[in-house]
Amino acid sequence: MHHRLIPSKFLKLALLVPALAATFIIAACSPQHPQSTFGYAGPVARDQGDLFLFIFWIAVFVFIVVEGAIIYAAIRYRRRDDDKIPKQVHGNTKLEITWTVVPSIVIAIIAVPTIIGIWEQQRGAPTDQGDILEVEAIGHRWWFEFRYPNQEVVTANEMHVPVGRPVNVKLASQDVIHSFWVPKLAGKVDMVPLNDNLVWFIAEEPGIYDGQCAEFCGIAHAHMRFRVIAHPEEDFQNWVAGMRTPPVAFEPGSPEQQGQTLFATHCKTCHTDDSWRQDAYSLELQQQDSRWATWLADIENSRIVSAPNMTNYSQRNFLGSGIKENSRENLIRWITDPNDIKIGTSMQAHAAVYQERADNKINLSQQEVENIADYLLALKPGDISQLTAPVITGGTPEERGEQLFISIGCNACHSLDAETTIVGPSLVGIADRAGTRTSLSAQDYMRQSINDPGAFLVEGFTNSMVVPKLPPDQVDDLIAYISTLK
Amino acid sequence: MRFPRIFPRPKSEYGIWSWISTVDHKRIGTLYAVTSFLWFLVGGIEALIMRVQLSQADSTLIDPELFNQLFTMHGTTMVFLVVMPLSAAFFNWLVPLQIGARDVAFPRLNALSYWIFLFGSLFLNFSWFVGDAPNGGWFGYAPNSHVAFNPTHGMTYWVIGLNILGIASIAAGLNFIVTILNMRAPGMTLTKMPVFTWMTFVTSVLIVLALPVLTVALIQLQVDRLYGTHFYNTAAGGDPVLWQHVFWLFGHPEVYILILPAMGIVSEILPVFSRKPLFGYTFLVFAGVAIGFMGWFVWSHHMFTVGLGPAANSAFAISTMAIAIPTGIKIFNWIGTMWGGSIRFTTAMLFAISFIAMFTIGGLSGVMHASVPTDAQQQDTYFVVAHFHYVLFGGAIMAIFGGIYFWWPKATGYMLSEKLGVTNWLLMLIGFNLQFAPQHWLGLDGMPRRIFTYAENMGWENTNMYASAGGFIMALGVLFFIINVIYSARKRVPAGDDPWDGRTLEWSISSPPPHYNFEKIPNVAHRDDWWFTKHPELIAEYYHDEHAGELRAPSGAQFDDDDFAEDEHAEAHASDHHDDDDHGHGIHLPDMSYYPFILAIGLTIIGAGLMTYIPVIIVGVVILLWGLLGWSMEPVNDPAPEGEAHGH
């Protein structure tokens, strides 16, 4: 009837579109984008990206062959003569076997690196590339909790890691399925309730890497983001130490101090803000469990939900689970009406201080909100190296040493029970061992360990010890006390 | 034994009651087509709203709850209310015509399938009007879909609505299995069956085996949501991974349920417009069967990031890659069909060729996901969105549009405008590629799926803007289709019986076909029997002389009685119906029945009752029993009317 309606140039044009699109994909590669899977910063993402490109180029080849054949056939065999009937071909067994076998070979070529990759990446972090940092990541609706069991540090939405060291992340979830994905470091692995998973990566360069939940998890899924912050080893150790260091005290009557009181009244049931304390780690784990159980027991009306840990909050770069810069202005907006920044937070849906008002904004004055914000933004580790140890007079050197031991927080990390290791080694019986560690005498060894903790490390421990500058006589008092520990 | 009738048996051939009580496969096919096309528009509008929302960073056009409802319903609609029933429209229209039968095996069951589908789809979408549309994704992952985390009614609508739809699909699947196995015209052996009919058969088997698995998952979630059981209650040990296994054990065969009919359609269009038989019929059919079989062993590739362990992941990676082989065979055979042909570029052919081109792209990105380490970066990103739209839009929908252009003249008796058709095709192809090609890039650039918005600095804005523009160009293409339908209906350019120089039996009868399809049941001697009837001189060339002397089978009726004329040979009742036809005297077709409609209403009311009050369930059960008993005691054909009122 009207079979020459379509000039073949149209057909060519139409089929060129996908070809151009494929070229566009690879040409537009912009690794600088925050979540580009081509912006590799570690071996896992690189291996995955390399394998993708390997398959991609094979696919491009197949694409050109197939689409080329389609276009060629369409043009070459377009109808020129209405009366001519082409040869009625039945098929061609040889040809058909060929295009069964050849793709099979191509598939086998792709399968080999695939299988190798699967086993490599599921084996866990390599053990020959430095100490492995163990982290536990727990997905919550809609934020990420990060626990460092060996450092006894707990934080949220920003995971700090050392550059160049393998990191093993145990992935878990209590509520729904989430997925842990930092495209530049490693492909995603899901956080499935009752089914813990593992992902590992090495961050090769310092930097802030964007991550995002990649499994649909409900209303605020789009706003469930996080960051991995990779530091040089020393900065990482400082960060860890800071997480175990109390903040500076606030002056009575200051906005921060008032904010602290308000926080304690309205927020603290769900948000722990002092996990720097001794034993705080295990306590926080228990508390998160009990918050979860409380919520589960009365899902609709619970006033308690699982919530991010706020220790050293002012060190965070972002708020609302990685979605807005952590500025005072944003924080005030967030506290006043979380919906304004992130729709659907559990905080707004459950916390009494929001539920008291019909519009679900916070039931506090503007000034009170500002005080809370000021308090949170003042939560940072006190600078211990600038601290002077309290002057302790009277008593024996051992008694003065004991007071000092507690007041500067040595007991936060060093257990007084031979069976328990908190962070550093237990100090029970140290006097007997100290002389055998190095060539130094017991006294000198202990003095060196206090003044320069990194000089000698007991096997199995890293240096994360922070000590204020102590005058020599106080060091002597400490040594006198420590020597009595049996 | 006769169940008391409340209404007289419908007889009217016109008006709404003739549609409600029809058991004619062609009319039911039309009902499927019209209904699912309307849902296609609804699903498309849902998609466009999402595209507008995503065209800019930090957009606040819609809130996340609405967005979640939109993508859940877009997916659910396009899978269950569009591609599946549109395929069913083709099954209904074509299978009896292609195998030389007068109807499907169970015409009333066929009507029942449609009405259940219609009411189920209305039930599902009713949720929009109460502001509580499903919001847990078309995959309904537990425990996010569990009542603890999703206390609104949306997912309950979803569970019950899909279960209703599942019954419709299974009933239709059973019907077509029996029809294809048992109702073929004499001489039509399995190896002479048109490929579309073959693919319908494979699809029907998949439907019948896969849908019950979905039903199980849905029942489990339903009793969890409504009655507090623990299948997916993690607090009681219910395992979220089990949901994924059960869902995808259904879900992957479902993918082939969506694509195999499209492959069948393309396999009919390409030979006609290439004027050449399908290249490698046997390989192509076996590849289709192989895909249907292998489709059962690849489901865990939807779960590569769930942590099933390296052994399971390796096994499913290999099985998934392996399924590319029969798919490749099909693609090469289609190209082989065009090769050496005499290709006429009608709209239908352009859609069919585009299908091969687009489906190839979807297949290639599919191999990329099959590689587990690569998938770790792609899973749940826009790369996957691009992949399956290349398969399901570039594939299934393109083929279905091709099929519509191809068989429209047969179904209506008049032509669609080719000019408008080509415009329709071009806009759809360009819009489609503009929308989905960049989404590959978005995924590789780290954009997850199912996010209602994204931040400015992610680098995704421009690409999303192109994609959204593409969506509107596609919509414009669909608009041209609608214009074409209206324009052509006014113009009514007569099609003739065989406008394309067709190859299969449907082209041997008038357009539109008479009620009874075939005045005389044909005897089939060859593949593409109609083509070789027109061109007997080509038989030897095609068969390499092997079968040149083949004889036609003796004529014979192929009806079973079960749902058909009670007494095939009795002449007495021949004048009961179809009196208005010049031809077809003595051909018995089943009488119309309103019981399928009533049964479907009862079933839907039960569904509504599950969500509300027990008395509603009781009402539904009563209506259902009325339909069931009335149906089972209603003869297929009433005896000659004796004082019984004639329905209008």
Add this chain to the structure above:
Amino acid sequence: MASASATYEIKNEHGEVINTSTGLSNKKLLMWAFLGSDVMFFGSFIATYLVYRNRSLVGPYPADILEIPITSVSTFVLLMSSLAMVLALSYIQQGRQKLGTFWIFSVVVLGSIFLMFQVYEFNHFAHLGLTPRTNLFGTTFFILTGLHGAHVTLGVLWLMFLGFGSLKGTLRKDNAIDLELAGLYWHFVDIVWIVIFTVIYLISARDVAPPGSPPFVGH
């Protein structure tokens, strides 16, 4: 190859000759295909039961509650009903209407006895503290056996319908196919029960509290 053999002549229930491509009647093919579908249905529920074996967090556990002797009796009853079904069909096909009717109603009665056992069992378990909401065992047990019970109920209703038809004479030798279909269904449901009985009552009956879970102490 001549294709004359592509259709088979069979007789329908009215004794008329009809042609099908396979030689089986449409209805029978439909029933077989449906049973294939139902295999997937029960298979998925049985698989769920097996996956959740030993994963209940609280009692009662199967060993605390299942009583194999009682259920063995009801299983025997159901097996006997299949025998009755065979006899019923055979007599109807032979045109021995009265005997056929008797055996159809025997199936109905035996099926009903099985259902009464199930009702008793469900009540008994509820008294012992096991409901679908108690634990995973309760959930999987009740839903699986309950859906099987629903299948049996449907079969009983269907056979009652056919039984009355047989009494009235509308079910007779010619259309014995209708009874044959019900028979296929009934045997299938029976076989499914044997699998369920094996899985729940034989394989998992000794399952106790998994390590670390509290043993069930009863109420």
